[in-house]
Amino acid sequence: MATSTASPSHTNTKSPTIRRILREAAELSNTPSPDYTAEPLESDLFEWHFTLRGPPNSPYSQGIYHGRIILPPAYPLRPPSFRFSTPNGRFEANREICLSISGHHEETWQPAWGIRTALVALRSFMETDVLGQLGGLETTEAVRRRLAQESTSFKCAVCARTNADIIADCEDRCKQAASSCSDVSVPAELNMGWRDELETRRDQPSSSRSERISSQPSPGDGTSDAAELAEGFVQTTPSVSDDVTQPPLPMPAPGxxxxxxxxxxxxxxxxxxxxxxxxxxxxxxxxxxxxxxxxxxxx
Missing domain, CATH: 1.20.5 (Single alpha-helices involved in coiled-coils or other helix-helix interfaces)
Known part of the structure; x- marks a missing residue:
């Protein structure tokens, strides 16, 4: 991919958001996966290009798909937006799609997830039903299998490489990497939430959503909490453990x-x-x- 993890000369490296983006780019580069990759553009750290294999045991299993990720200025306090560039039969090409990890559902996004978690979740979303989803496509399985076969030769004009070449490079880097190429798991919140997001989230009043979004701090407000959220992300397994318990409250003294x-x-x-x-x-x-x-x- 025609990108780089090096920061441009005009980048404000003191910004928690910029530091977070650079750390995520370095983490994805140093711990590659044979199934997906993503990097920011050299000219714009807030625009990433990704390439991923279709989920196994599905009509997309033989496909390799390319797309774009747009990070908001307040990332990671606000979620990124996604769009596929490769025709796939599940999502419209070159159109922003509605997901529980995207800007359409800011109330479900967690700043600790990051790009890697989003890519793993994005693969799993390809197997879901459309159900009137914004940016979704209703096509037959035969069409999706045909598009999967054609997707390997897709070439992004910016990256100037085919999807097959990009994934082949990921496999080589994964073999050469000193650390194991262990994958991350889809967060439990998404496993339970994405199936019914179109039913439950659609009925949520817009005023409630706006209040929740406006209550989130922005990385530029100078608060230590916002800076800590912006810089911190889970690098290996972002799923939240279900057995985490709160410490017991202290018993009151006699009397x-x-x-x-x-x-x-x-x-x-x-x-x-x-x-x-x-x-x-x-x-x-x-x-x-x-x-x-x-x-x-x-x-």
Whole structure:
């Protein structure tokens, strides 16, 4: 691919977002996979080109597909956008697609996932049903198999290499790599969420989504939390473990609970209306009723 992990001279390497992008590019280069690859353009770190094999045991298994990833300025606090350049019969070519890892569903994105996790998830999404998905295509299995056979000779005008050549280079680099080419797993949140994302996410009010997005910090606000999120990403297995438990809460000291209840009761009693006021009101009501009866009977 006609890209490089070196930062251009005008790149602000002090930016947490830029440092995160460079680290991800270096991690993908140093730990290659025989099934996919991605690199940023030399002229624009926010535009990446990816190439991946189709998922095994599927109509796409013989295919090799190329596409683009566009990172937002606030990456990774906000998710990237994806589009395929190679016709594949599952997604429209050169059109942004709707995924639970893309900019169409910012509420499901987690900053720790990164490009590698997105590529692994993207392969799994190819086997899902279209169900009216934005950028999805309804085609027959025969058409998808034919496009898979034709996809290996696709050549990106920017990368100037065929898909087959790019994947062959990935295989060679993986064999030469000192570290093992172990793959990452699709995060558990995506395994459970992508099948019904079109039903559940479609019904979500846009105002709620906007509030959630606006509440996220941006990497340029100077906060340490945003900088930490921007620079941190999971390099091997980004899936969240289900057996992670919260530490137990400390037990209260003897007598603490009783004191707390007493304080609460005292506070509640102080907020209530005094009993003598209630009695005075009742007496006034009775007196007024007696006066009204006296006036009526006197007539």
């Amino acid at each position: 603490t609970q009783r004191n707390t209840l007493t304080t609460s009761q005292a506070r509640t009693g102080s907020d209530e209306v005094p009993l003598w006021i209630d009695r005075a009101i009742v007496a006034l009501v009775i007196l007024l009723a007696a006066l009204v009866l006296k006036v009526l009977l006197g007539r």
